[in-house]
Amino acid sequence: MNLHPFLHRKQHELGIALNEVQQQAVLTTEGPLLLLASPGSGKTTTIIMRIGYLIEEKGIRPERIKAVTFSRASAADMKERYQAFFPNLEAVDFSTIHSLAFQVVREYLRKQCVTYELIEGEVDRPQYHKRMLLRDLYSQLNEESITDDQLEELSTYISLVKNKLLPNEQWQEVECDVTNAYEILKQYESFKQQTASHLLVDYDDMLTIAHEAFENDNDLLLKYQNQFDYILTDESQDTSRVQHAIIEKLVNNHQNLCVVADDDQSIYTWRAAEPKYLLDFQKVYPNAQILKMEQNYRSSQEIVQTANRFIKQNKNRYDKNMFTENSTHEQVQLKSFHSDREQIEYVIEELQKAKGYQNIALLYRNNSSSIVLADALNEAGIPFYMKDSDHRFFNHWVVQDILNFMRLAYDPTRMDIFEKVFSKFHGYLSKYQVEQARRVSTNQSVFEKLITYGQLKDFQLKKFKHYQSVYQKMHEYSPKEVIRQIRKELGYERVVKDMCKRLGFNEEGLMETLNLLEVIAEKADDMVSFAKRLQHLETLMKESKFNKHQDAVTLSTFHSAKGLEFPTVFMVDLIQGVIPARSDIEAYKEGDKEPMEEAVRLFYVGMTRAETRLELLTYEKKFNAKVQPSKLYFDVNRIVNPSKQKPKPEVKKKQHNPNAIQSEEEVSVGLKVKHRVFGEGEIVDHMSDYIMVQFEGDMKELALKTCVEFGLIEILDQSV
Template sequence: MPVDSAQKKAIEHNKGPMLVLAGPGSGKTLVITRRTQWLIEKAGVAPGNILVVTFTRAAAGEMRNRFDRLMDGRHLPVSFGTFHAIFFTILKHAYKYKVENILSEDEKYGVLRDIVHQIDVEMDDEKDFLMDIAGEISRVKGDMLSLEHFYPSNCSKDVFEEIYEAYSEKLKRMRRLDYDDMLVQTWQLFRDYPHILAAWQKKYAYILIDEFQDINRVQYEIIRLLAKPENNLFVVGDDDQSIYRFRGAKPEILLGFSKDYPDAEMAVLNRNYRSTGAIVKRAEQLINHNEHRYVKNMQAVREDGEEIWVKAFKKPADQYVKIIREIVDAHEQKEIPWEEIAIIFRTNVQMSGLVEQLMVYSVPFVMKDSVPNIYQHWIAKDIFSYMNIAFGGTSRTDYLRIINRPNRYISRSYFDEDPVNLSNVKDYLENREWMVERVEQFEYDICMLSSMGPYAAIQYIRHSIGYDEYLKEYAAYRGIKSDDLLEILDELMDKSHAYETWEAWFEAIEKYSETLKIRSRQRFEETEGIRLLTMHGAKGLEYALVYIPDANKDISPHKKAMTESDKEEERRMFYVAMTRAKNSLRIYFTRERYGKPAEMSPFIGEFLAF
């Protein structure tokens, strides 16, 4: 396959550092594999002295396979691997670690759960809390921060430090290391033992890094040490596709590469071989609104093709039905394979509405990212516990779950019987008239709920019982935004509209939950059906027909994007989603959401240039 002039410049770069800016569809994998071949065949570099680093095992496997094909099937000893795989190999040599020393993600959450229970952290959303804490621990390690200068966003500084130190101590006692420790310990090893560093510098004389925009601080510091003294460091990335800041990625590292290596050469791969001219043009108009970036002036190799479709709908359900009808038509009339159709969402939470409709219309689909089941959310479980009791349930679990949501100041100790008998509870409280009144008010509310359909019941729980106020108080205690919690209730109410009875809704919920469970076990690459992805999950993929639904303000850009750098990252995510499309791109938004007015995403105005 012939290469263009920019690709040729990158492939045939001789020695020293080089930054390759590779726009969407510009052939970066080809450049990395061809350069590896060139180093061996033209520059005389021994294959065992070349290291190619990727960010995922799948990418490393694909790169290795393409390189092997390029070398006519010869399996040369070039090292292809992720940062974690390469660095764990180094640690194995130094410390005799085995695979058994690695802490799995499930084990990690188990350790954190035990610690949180031991120090008695008060929270109602354990799963979310543990995920947030795990993410912040990872950030401390990846950014090489001291605890003293780190301020968590999910709990108090004191609580976070106690959890962090207990977690670190537990891993030391177990002689286990998590994935972030692989990086930190490799950096410490190289810093403290120059002779070990020198041996690995000699081993990996030429280093090539893919997706360089996703590198974090500790990864970069290790690579800088490893590349010395020759600095034969060849990095390929696209600052416009840096969308993993939440995982610790530092796009500023790519932007500052030329300062760290003033003698670095640069190649700009700005020819898009994937998308039509219309898609490339609109995507370029969008990303040009970002200020902190390298200008690339991406050009399409292909013809303009059809213009991007932008459509408005009244509400999300209308939009989803339209999408389904269009993709069925595209499959049946235009013979586009299901696997060449993708629907890309800003977050996986948004997918549930479309998933329910796809089930109704029996359209095959597969999800790359797991979709959180809203009916398994702790807030939904609270609502269902209220209704279980309203329908005559006497489970102690249901009572304990909601008796103080909102706070009725009734001790859990009064509910030690299972099944619960409220008459007995009132007998225990006969000398505390004010508490008896609260139990009687609870009984009255339960009686009211028993005659209500889903929508009216949720409304009553929220406003008459005071559940909304409870969520606001809880959000303030946790230091999170109450809007995020209230939106769960908004979505539940929105879904409840379609059902007159709880029986009908519970039946639909059971069917939906079972299907979701089955779909989550399917292998994305091997399953027939349209592709449902998030903007993060879509990176590196391409499809003939792409939809971006819910292109609304507060979704894209997300309402949590407060700073200018946050908004630039949101724009990069939208850019990544747009540039997944090869032939057709359709972007839809709605005029209302959860019964409230909704605005079009400002990104639409930017790429349409009005």
């Protein structure tokens, strides 16, 4: 196509040469447009050029254009890029959807003579902060304190309900592992609306009230519809149903909407993002055009080709073919280690070889990975920057329990410390028994007081005499051994597991917290230095934000890394149960494929952060327990290292098992099978020519065609 004068001028002024699809995106201004932007495809440049075209060429006043982004950081970045490209043009309104909604809410409630009070962010009355209200409601209904993890899950549940615009009668249908979550939500909503003239409003309410305003107040809707002639939304794969509904109403008259998104990078369905909305875009906007920006300007040929083939295993997506004209570099590296410790040692060695750190990122699925990485990097003297670091680990109740058990070793007379953890000893102590011991004013240890004055039953007497003997020897142990004594000899681990069964806590996560503490304890000489080590790590991680523009390695979750790019990327801890998460695997077995597809998208996001060097790392043992490499690691491995086709040997006669599976169509996820060599197992994944089967203590990847041809697997009688 001939280059438009505007594009020709900008190419001369700014040195920006757009490809054919980018040019179409800039020049297609009327009516609805869905712009599917693959990773590294220059979407921000295209968006800014489109806005500049509207103003410079079409004569649209800047205040008639509204650009909505997913986050304040994105809005600031776009504003900065716009000013750099078009320094002589007036400002365009770049904001988040929440900011737009808040404007609507203020007008709507003012018209109704209703006052409101924000209860998220910085608030006027701390006792009415959303987190405080939820803590209080949980305590009232469950008669115990809520953990930080439970509070996070409860908040996510509430946001999900609101952002999906679910009616009240459907709230209970949404799964949440927090005890009485539905009842807490009902009481929370009721509390916020105690009086008709004054509302307590959280961030999710901004969206639902704005939507309600546009539904009920036609004059207000008309005002905002008339305010903007062109609306653009970025990162729309992360947009929720209520956010889409607000935008739909805004553009209803002119339909001049440009939606920029990538369905392959939708990784926030747990926050109510609606990737299906993009797939149904032409149902909502029948006259919509769809453009695919498939050229990647970021990564090498090898990375782009591998990532493109990898994402194609997902079925619920637009058919796209990401490509690049960048040069070749090196193949994607896949490395499997014997243990998580060897993985860390390898990463440290590779970083020490690097000439600089700021071009390197270590990406992981869970924040728990960052603890071990930060510990190892600090020991090696390697500076790091942690994006969106999560410091909840250091305040976790399990961490505080362990520290209190240790404090008691230094002064066994501290009844105040003992009262914090007495229920965590496996001794079934009652508050009454502890109170009897506390009343004694002698300088005896808490154990001596309990044994003498606590009115213990015989089995308790035996237990606490044992616990006393453990404490008497505790200073002889290393900090790691002390933690193991607490876990095993004091019965702490058993108590925690019982709590998980009773209260629905995540046992795997709590055991991992204990294991992480043991790893950190290996670097300490005694319990005091261990406590100081924890404090030092917490401070180090908090202060790492000041290393953002320094020569430091970037640590980030896959989620937080979206939008970033680095010459070198290491994706670490790629094991089953982490990515994909255990819940994703369980959902897949039950026939729900969306969580597994999101895990694939998340993995794809991690892969596409790399420019020239991408390494995927896995291992067979974590904290000395056997684990399985991620199914997604195997998927990439099949792409990078395809099995060499060997000539088939002549077979005189197949050894046929009459009970064996006769065709590939008989295979399905969840099927219980028996293998001639490996024994009984369950099919946990089925991808094209391969199946993943979980046998007792091991997972195997089997060539399906071979299994059928040679009668290697048979279906177990599932009625038995």
